[in-house]
Amino acid sequence: MTSLRSDRFWRATAWHAERLLTAACVVGAIVAAGDRATVALGAQAATPPAKKAAATAAPAKPPATLGIGRPATPAEIAALDIDIGPEGAGLPPGRGTAADGAPIYAARCAGCHGKSGKEGPNDVLVGRLPGDAFPFARDPRAPKTIGSYWPYATTVFDYIRRAMPPDAPGSLKDEEVYGLVAYLLALNELIPQDAVVDAASLPKVQMPARVHFVPDTRGQPKASAAPLVHKERKER
Amino acid sequence: MKVSRRDLLAGAAGAVALGTTAAGQPPTDPTKVRGKPSRALGQRAATEKPQRQPRGVTSSGTPHQDLYGTITPSDLHFERHHGGVPEIDPKTYSLLIHGMVERPTVFTLADLKRFPAVSRVHFLECSGNFGGRGTATELTPQQIAGLTSTSEWTGVALATLFREVGASAKAKWFLAEGQDAAVLTRSVPVSKAYDDALIAYGQNGEAIRPEQGYPARLFLPGWEGNASVKWLRRIELSDRPFMTREETSKYTDPMADGTARLFSFLMDARSLITYPAYPVTLSRGWVEINGIAWTGSGKIRRVDVSTDGGVTWTPAKLQEPVLSKAHTRFRHLWNWTGGDAVIMSRAVDETGYAQPTKEKLIASRGISSVGYHTNPITGWQVRADGTVIYHANPWTTT
Numbered sequence: 001m002t003s004l005r006s007d008r009f010w011r012a013t014a015w016h017a018e019r020l021l022t023a024a025c026v027v028g029a030i031v032a033a034g035d036r037a038t039v040a041l042g043a044q045a046a047t048p049p050a051k052k053a054a055a056t057a058a059p060a061k062p063p064a065t066l067g068i069g070r071p072a073t074p075a076e077i078a079a080l081d082i083d084i085g086p087e088g089a090g091l092p093p094g095r096g097t098a099a100d101g102a103p104i105y106a107a108r109c110a111g112c113h114g115k116s117g118k119e120g121p122n123d124v125l126v127g128r129l130p131g132d133a134f135p136f137a138r139d140p141r142a143p144k145t146i147g148s149y150w151p152y153a154t155t156v157f158d159y160i161r162r163a164m165p166p167d168a169p170g171s172l173k174d175e176e177v178y179g180l181v182a183y184l185l186a187l188n189e190l191i192p193q194d195a196v197v198d199a200a201s202l203p204k205v206q207m208p209a210r211v212h213f214v215p216d217t218r219g220q221p222k223a224s225a226a227p228l229v230h231k232e233r234k235e236r
Numbered sequence: 237m238k239v240s241r242r243d244l245l246a247g248a249a250g251a252v253a254l255g256t257t258a259a260g261q262p263p264t265d266p267t268k269v270r271g272k273p274s275r276a277l278g279q280r281a282a283t284e285k286p287q288r289q290p291r292g293v294t295s296s297g298t299p300h301q302d303l304y305g306t307i308t309p310s311d312l313h314f315e316r317h318h319g320g321v322p323e324i325d326p327k328t329y330s331l332l333i334h335g336m337v338e339r340p341t342v343f344t345l346a347d348l349k350r351f352p353a354v355s356r357v358h359f360l361e362c363s364g365n366f367g368g369r370g371t372a373t374e375l376t377p378q379q380i381a382g383l384t385s386t387s388e389w390t391g392v393a394l395a396t397l398f399r400e401v402g403a404s405a406k407a408k409w410f411l412a413e414g415q416d417a418a419v420l421t422r423s424v425p426v427s428k429a430y431d432d433a434l435i436a437y438g439q440n441g442e443a444i445r446p447e448q449g450y451p452a453r454l455f456l457p458g459w460e461g462n463a464s465v466k467w468l469r470r471i472e473l474s475d476r477p478f479m480t481r482e483e484t485s486k487y488t489d490p491m492a493d494g495t496a497r498l499f500s501f502l503m504d505a506r507s508l509i510t511y512p513a514y515p516v517t518l519s520r521g522w523v524e525i526n527g528i529a530w531t532g533s534g535k536i537r538r539v540d541v542s543t544d545g546g547v548t549w550t551p552a553k554l555q556e557p558v559l560s561k562a563h564t565r566f567r568h569l570w571n572w573t574g575g576d577a578v579i580m581s582r583a584v585d586e587t588g589y590a591q592p593t594k595e596k597l598i599a600s601r602g603i604s605s606v607g608y609h610t611n612p613i614t615g616w617q618v619r620a621d622g623t624v625i626y627h628a629n630p631w632t633t634t
Contacts, residue, residue, distance in 0.1 A: 065400045069347045072332055072340040080332055080470050083411055083421060086479040136490035137602025144485060151498075152479045159481035162419040169319060169417045209496075213488065216500035219533060219587075 084158040088203030091157065094174040095198035098191075101183025104176050108165045117145075117187050126187045132208035147188030151213045153205035156181050286312055289378050294318065295362070297382015300510040300528065306555070306563040307357070308385035310440045315447035316362045316383060318482075319417030322467055326451040331435070335410070335473035338402025345451050348435060351392040351400075355438070356457070357562045359386045359530045361503050363460035363487060366610035373617070373625040377510045377527075380614060380626065384506075384530065386563040387448075389455050390438030394429040398473075403429075407473035411480075412454045412465035422463045423477035423499070424456065432457050435468065458532030458561040459501040460608070462487050489609060492602040503532035505591050506611040507539050507566065507583035518622040520574050525552075526567040531585035535559070538584045539566040545578035545615070545627075552581070572618065578627050580615035594629055603631060 084090045105117075113119075117126030124143040129135070135142050136149065143149075146156060161177045163169050172180070182197040190205055191197070262283070263269045280286075286303070288296035295316040298308055308314075315321070326345050334340035361384035368380045407426050414420040424433070436455040437444055444450045449466030456464045462482055477483070477499070489497040507529035512518050525543075529536045535558050540549035555565035566581065583591045592600075594612040601609075615627040 065402075066351065068350050068400065069341040069343040072334055072342045076332065076342065077334050077340055080413075081334070081472065082419075083413070083472065083478050083480070085474075085476070134490070134494055134496070136496065136604065137492050137494070138604055140604035142604075146485075150485045152484060155479055155481050155484055158421075158478075162421070163319065163417070163481075166319070166417070170419065212494065212496050213484075213498045214495045216489075216497040216502070218500070218504070219502040 082158075082162060084154045084161075086152045086154050086203070088154060088199055091154070091199035091202060092174045093199070094178050095196050096175055096178030096180070096182045097196055098179075098183045098186035098193050100175070100179030101181070102179075104172075104180055105183050108172075109180070112166070117184065118143075125184055128189060128208070134209065134212045145188065146184055147190055147208065149209050151207050151210040153181075153185060153190070153202055153207055156184060157202060288312055288314070289382060293320070295383065297378045298385045300377040300382065300508065301513055301516075303510070304565075306386050306528065306559075306565050307440065308387060308563075310387065310442070310445050310448075313360075313385040313387060313439070313445065313448055314362065314383045316364075316461060317416060317418070317447070317466070318420055321446050322416045323446070324415060324451060324467055329415075329451050329469075331452065331468055331471070333397060333401045333471045333473075335471075336404040336407035336475065337398075337473055338404070339400075341401045343397070345437065348392055348437060348452060351396050353390055353438075354393055354434065355388055355390040356432075356434070357386060357388045357559050358455070358457045359384055359503075359561060359563050360455070360461050360464060361385075361530070361532075363462065363500075363503065363608040366612075368614055368626060368628070369610075369631045371628050371630050373514070373628050375514060375626040377508055377513050381506070381508045383461070384528075384563070386530075387439045388441065389434060389436040390441075391434040391436035391452070391455065394433040394435055394454070397435060397471075398426075398429050403473055406475055409474050409477045411470070411472040411474065411478045412463075412468060413470040413472075414449075414465045415467040415469035420462075420465055420482060421478065421480040422465055422482055423474075423480065424454075424463055424501075425499075426473065428456055428459070428501075456501070458503055458534075460487065460503055463501055487608060489607075490602060490604075492598075492600060500609060501532075503530075504609065504611050505529070505531035505533065505536065505583040505585040505589050507536075507581040507591060508614065509541075509579060509581050509616055512579070512618065512624045513616050514625050516624045518572055518618060518624060520572055520622075523570050523572050524567055525570050525579055525581075526565060527581055528563040529554075529566055529581070529583040530561070530563050531583065531589065532561060533589060534561065534586045536564040536566075536583055537586045537588075539564075540582045540584070541566070541568040541570075542580045542582070542615075543570050543577055546580050546613070549582065575620055577618045578615050579618060580613055580627070582613050594631065598631070 112122040113125050118124055125146050127143055127145045128147040129142060136144060150156065157177055160180055161172060164172065178197050181202065182191065182195065185191045185197065185205060186193050186195065286299045288298065290296040296314060298312050298314045329345045331343045331348065365381050365383035368375060409423050410426055410429065412422055412424055434455040435452055437452045439445060439448055444453060449468065452468055453466040454464050454468050483499060489500050491497060507527060509525055509527035511526050512523060525541055529539045536554065539552045539554065541552045542549045550568065552566040552568040558564050591611060591613055597610065597612050617625050617627045
């Protein structure tokens with residue numbers, strides 16, 4: 001697939017390159033530097049014109065990159081790079097405990113998620129199932145809470161910080177988010193009430209549901225499967 | 237372009253003539269009334285009123301029962317969003333690509349449009365697209381499966397951008413992040429970028445609509461809509477997925493065997509009869525049953541239609557050209573002689589995958605794992621008086 005894409009890319013770009021090449025030859029000058037595309041295509045224009053004149057000549061090959069876009073500065077990247085990896089990459093400085101998070105939860109979260117995180121009306125956040133069972137395929141009443149269904153604790157920090165609360169998304173400070181995460185993890189009995197949540201401790205929180213998640217294998221060709229043979233498969 | 241005084245007078249005269257009929261109604265004899273002048277923006281005929289059907293404030297479905305062919309008019313394309321539809325200034329819009337790349341780069345919208353472009357017709361479907369689980373029978377095709385639509389998408393191949401920034405061969409996943417209030421994020425395998433992913437800015441020949449991600453979005457043909465992140469502001473390449481909320485606590489599929497599928501991107505084959513369907517009333521005689529079929533695995537190979545509740549099946553005609561990962565119109569001529577009948581359709585795709593029955597889905601996924609990727613064979617009941625209702629087949633936990 002990769003090679004097909006490459007061919008299509010070259011065919012498509014070749015046409016543009018040829019037009020620019022022709023223009024460059026007629027003018028007889030290479031356009032001033034300053035734009036990477038112009039420089040690169042100018043280099044093409046410097047090849048002997050006789051080559052292009054031949055009726056069977058292949059179209060001029062464009063450069064490996066077109067020089068479109070501008071380099072991103074480290075500050076620009078840092079301003080947007082807010083994601084938290086499952087091993088904790090990206091977690092900011094700061095810390096919080098359940099006691100820190102409780103008043104923030106009451107003020108900013110309880111309206112949608114309930115006083116104790118179990119009442120709704122929006123997503124139920126709190127609650128474990130007996131024996132950390134995973135009955136979600138057969139029991140529609142089993143709530144998918146942080147304690148019963150979420151496979152990574154880091155996701156709680158990432159999501160609260162980027163999208164909550166809906167009336168002022170992205171408004172919580174890092175310390176407030178750490179406090180809220182600690183409060184929610186403690187309510188789910190995933191950490192002790194007095195545990196400190198920070199960049200070092202959060203990725204280490206064991207999530208009971210984690211062991212149940214497996215990659216989807218639909219659409220993966222089996223070694224013996226012959227594609228395009230009309231044979232109906234078992235529902236997957 | 238100039239509007240003459242004569243045109244204006246003629247228009248006024250037409251208005252007077254129109255005034256002789258009921259307000260908003262066409263004149264009795266259009267040949268006796270001068271028509272409307274040319275105008276800058278076309279409109280639907282006043283008598284045609286297709287509407288999306290909002291479900292809450294976060295989604296609305298396409299009215300399949302009102303449409304023909306395969307392309308969804310852009311203003312009727314379904315919508316689904318998690319933080320509302322943002323307003324983004326195209327002049328200040330930019331897309332940052334960074335992470336495991338040689339050259340972290342910022343692209344403006346104008347930059348994206350300078351790259352070699354591709355246009356492709358593809359469906360887009362929300363993986364939560366099934367509204368026929370209960371006992372209700374007064375349900376339209378829009379309510380059963382309104383969260384799928386087909387457009388011609390134009391943009392730059394993501395592979396082109398990855399080449400431009402020098403993506404590392406060691407990068408296996410990328411994070412796509414939106415500029416909406418949810419700052420929605422999904423992890424996507426890099427292999428999809430080198431297969432057929434686009435950064436799309438065009439929809440059916442014009443700029444993408446705000447609900448579909450204006451000014452630019454990720455588009456992953458054949459995969460669940462949520463992963464085609466709209467209002468795209470950032471892509472970060474990595475050697476592992478990011479495990480965001482949308483791909484862990486949501487958009488995962490508990491299975492009957494006690495596991496849950498992560499990264500279940502593929503939208504499997506499905507079909508839906510859009511005529512006749514609720515709330516149509518049929519007259520006896522020949523009826524062209526028709527509908528749409530689609531699959532994220534490639535092309536639809538066959539659609540079978542049954543008019544006896546699934547006892548016997550007949551292959552329907554497929555409208556050519558059958559396009560990969562796009563709605564395909566199927567048609568089947570049927571002589572309804574009266575009496576009760578249940579009509580159904582069943583799609584088979586080019587990989588041999590056949591649209592499952594509800595019972596097969598439950599055996600594989602469990603009775604309650606029905607939030608996402610629910611694509612059962614569905615049908616319509618034609619009653620003796622010609623009224624058509626949804627053939628309810630409730631998912632019960634008894």
